[in-house]
Each structure stands twice: as structure tokens, then as C-alpha cells.
Amino acid sequence: MLFEHRGHEPRIHPDAYVAPSAVVVGDVEIGSGARILHGAVLTAEDGEVRIGQNTVVMEHALVRGRAGHPAVVGSAVMIGPHAHLNGCTVEDEAFIATGASLFPGSRIGHGAEVRINGVVQVSTTLEPGATVPIGWIAVGTPATILSPDRHEEIWAIQRELDFPGTVYGVARGTSMRDLMRQQSEFYGAHAADREIQP
Numbered sequence: 001m002l003f004e005h006r007g008h009e010p011r012i013h014p015d016a017y018v019a020p021s022a023v024v025v026g027d028v029e030i031g032s033g034a035r036i037l038h039g040a041v042l043t044a045e046d047g048e049v050r051i052g053q054n055t056v057v058m059e060h061a062l063v064r065g066r067a068g069h070p071a072v073v074g075s076a077v078m079i080g081p082h083a084h085l086n087g088c089t090v091e092d093e094a095f096i097a098t099g100a101s102l103f104p105g106s107r108i109g110h111g112a113e114v115r116i117n118g119v120v121q122v123s124t125t126l127e128p129g130a131t132v133p134i135g136w137i138a139v140g141t142p143a144t145i146l147s148p149d150r151h152e153e154i155w156a157i158q159r160e161l162d163f164p165g166t167v168y169g170v171a172r173g174t175s176m177r178d179l180m181r182q183q184s185e186f187y188g189a190h191a192a193d194r195e196i197q198p
Contacts, residue, residue, distance in 0.1 A: 002196040006046060006189060009196055022057075025193065027065070031055070031075070044071075045186075047087060052077065058098075061085070069104040069166075080116075086167075088120070091128070100132075104166050114138075121158055122166040 002010050002018075005026030012018060016034040026044035030036060033054040040057045042049050047065035052075035057063060061083045065071040069087025073079070077090055080098040087104030090096065093111045100114040103121055109128030114120060118132035125141040132138045138145050140157045148154075164172050170179055 002198060004194040004196055005044065008044060010042075025190075042071075047071070049073075052092065055079070058083070066104060067169075074110075103163075106138075121154075121161060122163050123161045 001023050003025045008027035010024040010028040012030045013032040013034065015032055016030045018024060018030065018036040019038040021038045022036045022040045024036070024042045028042045028044050028049040030051045031053040034051045035056045036042065037057060037059045039060040042063045044065040046067045048070040049063055049065040050070065050072045051057065052073055054075055055073055055077040057079045058081040060081050061079050063071045063073065063085045064087065066087040071085055071087055073090045074092035076093045077096065079085065079096045080100065082099045083096050084101045085096065086102065088102040088106040088108065090108040091110040094108045095113040096102065097114060097116045097118065099117040101119045102108065102114065105123035106120040107125045108114065108120065109126055109130060111128055112126045112130045114132045115134045117135045119137045120126055120132065121137065121139040123141065124138050124143050126132065126138050126143045130143065132145055136145055136147055137154050139154055144157060146154050164170050164174060168179060
């Protein structure tokens with residue numbers, strides 16, 4: 001399903017494939033030979049999404065572009081099922097496994113791997129060829145890669161990366177009531193989306 005959002009329509013190369021049950025919303029460009037499989041969602045909220053040549057986005061993956069943090073995925077990239085790519089840059093030939101999460105402002109270097117359920121935190125740079133092991137967390141620039149049981153070390157780096165400011169544009173300590181009022185208003189713009197017939 002294709003949708004116009006905030007005045008932008010998806011642009012899909014003629015030899016790319018988008019499964020009928022995938023959802024592509026707004027300022028999204030899908031390159032030659034790319035494959036967007038069933039249940040995947042590519043949504044340009046108020047920042048673009050770019051998918052390079054021969055990149056595969058597997059079932060139920062989410063790729064989200066946001067203001068100040070477009071989602072730019074290079075060529076020959078594998079994005080596994082249930083992966084979550086939010087306002088990040090993924091360079092060519094990277095491997096993003098099942099359930100991986102990449103947060104706004106993160107950058108995945110050429111040929112790097114984020115394995116099953118790996119996490120790359122906001123404003124983190126994973127060097128070319130680096131690997132985030134299964135379930136581990138990359139945090140900081142250059143990335144420090146830590147196992148999930150090392151929460152205090154992760155938090156010591158992460159708290160300086162301004163997650164609420166980077167992701168939501170609010171100060172740390174903003175109440176959930178105020179944050180969710182803002183988010184509700186923002187996502188309310190989808191009420192005006194228009195489905196595009198292929």
C-alpha cells in the first residue's frame with residue numbers, strides 16, 4: 001500500500017518490488033533491484049527514507065525517517081525481519097539482523113553487522129566492518145560495544161547522548177503527559193494521508 005503523506009508521494013524504481021502487504025508512506029525513494037517484503041513499513045514522518053540498490057527489507061521491518069534524521073539505507077544491505085531502523089544511516093553492504101534496533105542519528109559503517117536483537121543507540125557510530133553481537137548494545141562515537149548486563153557502563157555513555165532531545169525534541173524530564181500530547185498531535189497528521197493506486 002502506498003500513501004501520500006505531508007504532500008509527498010513514494011518513488012519506486014520500476015524494477016524494485018514492493019509486496020502488496022507492505023506499507024510505504026510519504027517521501028520514500030526505493031532504488032533499483034530493492035525488495036520490500038510482506039508487512040514491512042517504510043514511513044517518512046517528516047524526514048525522508050532512501051533505500052539503495054539491491055537492498056532487501058524483510059517481513060515486518062520498520063524503516064522510519066524523521067525531521068533532522070532521515071533514514072538512508074545504502075546498496076546491497078540486508079534488513080532482517082522485525083528490525084527497527086529509525087532516523088539512521090546504513091552504509092553499503094551492511095547486515096542488520098532480525099530484531100535489531102537502530103536509533104536516530106546512528107550510523108552503521110560499510111559492511112558492519114548488527115546481529116539478532118542488537119541495539120545501536122542514538123548518535124552512535126559503528127565503524128565499517130564492526131559487529132554488534134547477538135543482543136549487545138553499541139553506544140557512543142566511536143561505538144563502545146557492551147553486553148546488556150553492563151547497564152551502568154552503557155548508561156554512563158548513553159545519558160550524554162540526549163535520547164529525549166534527539167528522538168522527541170524535548171528536554172530530559174519532560175512529563176509523559178506532555179510528551180505524548182506532542183506525539184499524538186504529530187502523528188495525527190496521518191489522518192490526512194491519501195492512498196495512491198499503483
